[in-house]
Amino acid sequence: MEQPRNFRAVSFGGGVGASQVLQGLSAYTSHLTGVIAVTDSGRSTGVVRSVLNLPAPGDLRNALVTLSQADPLLRDLFQHRLVSQQLHEFNGVAFGNLFLGALAQMTGSFERAIHEMNRLLRPVAQVLPVTLANTHLCAELVDGSVRYEEVSVRGLNKPAIRRVFLRDEGVEAYPPVLEAVRAADLITIGPGSLFTTVLACLIVPGIAEAIAEARRRGAVVVYVCNTTTQPGQTDGFTVYDHVAEVASYLGAGQLDVALINTGVPPEPVVERHRRAGLYVLALSAEELRKIEALGVQVVAGDLIETEAEMRQLWNKQDAVRHDPALVARALVGILAARAPAPATVPAAAPAAARAPAVRPATA
Numbered sequence: 001m002e003q004p005r006n007f008r009a010v011s012f013g014g015g016v017g018a019s020q021v022l023q024g025l026s027a028y029t030s031h032l033t034g035v036i037a038v039t040d041s042g043r044s045t046g047v048v049r050s051v052l053n054l055p056a057p058g059d060l061r062n063a064l065v066t067l068s069q070a071d072p073l074l075r076d077l078f079q080h081r082l083v084s085q086q087l088h089e090f091n092g093v094a095f096g097n098l099f100l101g102a103l104a105q106m107t108g109s110f111e112r113a114i115h116e117m118n119r120l121l122r123p124v125a126q127v128l129p130v131t132l133a134n135t136h137l138c139a140e141l142v143d144g145s146v147r148y149e150e151v152s153v154r155g156l157n158k159p160a161i162r163r164v165f166l167r168d169e170g171v172e173a174y175p176p177v178l179e180a181v182r183a184a185d186l187i188t189i190g191p192g193s194l195f196t197t198v199l200a201c202l203i204v205p206g207i208a209e210a211i212a213e214a215r216r217r218g219a220v221v222v223y224v225c226n227t228t229t230q231p232g233q234t235d236g237f238t239v240y241d242h243v244a245e246v247a248s249y250l251g252a253g254q255l256d257v258a259l260i261n262t263g264v265p266p267e268p269v270v271e272r273h274r275r276a277g278l279y280v281l282a283l284s285a286e287e288l289r290k291i292e293a294l295g296v297q298v299v300a301g302d303l304i305e306t307e308a309e310m311r312q313l314w315n316k317q318d319a320v321r322h323d324p325a326l327v328a329r330a331l332v333g334i335l336a337a338r339a340p341a342p343a344t345v346p347a348a349a350p351a352a353a354r355a356p357a358v359r360p361a362t363a
Contacts, residue, residue: 004335007185012201015062017192022125024328032125033180036060037200039137042151044093052101055134061096067123128177130201136167137200150196154232164195173206181210186335190224195233202249220338222257227320231277239281240290255296263302
């Protein structure tokens, strides 16, 4: 089977998950768009939001830098975290977040600032905010209480999350995002924090409708499932729980495929994450049956990177990450199996020994 090339792909997520998918897909197509959540309110992003009154810049910055083809010095500059002994609130703030905020002030709009950041950093994909609204994520918990703002939504030692919603009425999806989604051949959702990144994108008015419209014209919608649970958000969740949540926010019949990792990291890595409250997700036969009962096809295989060293992240947990090349190969395989590609050119296939297996849906 020939591999599709030059197809149009849109990836929803945050600064890490969407970037991983887009990095891998850049080997197959240049028609890429990353749609990034902008409701983060913690860490460096929260400081800049409170000072400059703008949507969350952190995930946008990270995606732009990760995918950048610009001078390495420029990329490092935008990721550099300030050290301040006098203004403690700015200690650890990423320079790129401040730069984006300053651009918004100088140009008069957050939209123009994002455009200029794309121009400066020359990412392999167009990176766009899911909305231009300066809004916040909220959650209703299973006990009926409500948490306001993302940093509280993902807080530890609270009842489970029943649903997430946006604080403000009248929020609209960014029009260029809707255009990209409607024209897409492949739409990927995740990986990333389920409630505060993935679903934070899907709840923006207009997004689910645009995805449904794209499906009607033949687009394939794939959820790239997380590799582990996440404290404060998905404690006790199974693979099925992740898939079911995404499917419910998209609407019945709107999720085509769940791409699920079955690779297991080395035991020291598993134990390290377990101590931090992250548990590696496993796909059992029962889980598979339940997912297929939703009408969602399962594509499963070893999709994780082999790096075993713990990353030192600023005020953030490390995680078991997907391998961009393996994820992209699986996605291209899904696209090829689902429908004729817009254009096909034979391409080299990486890592054949780790190719995911495709299972047809039974529902």
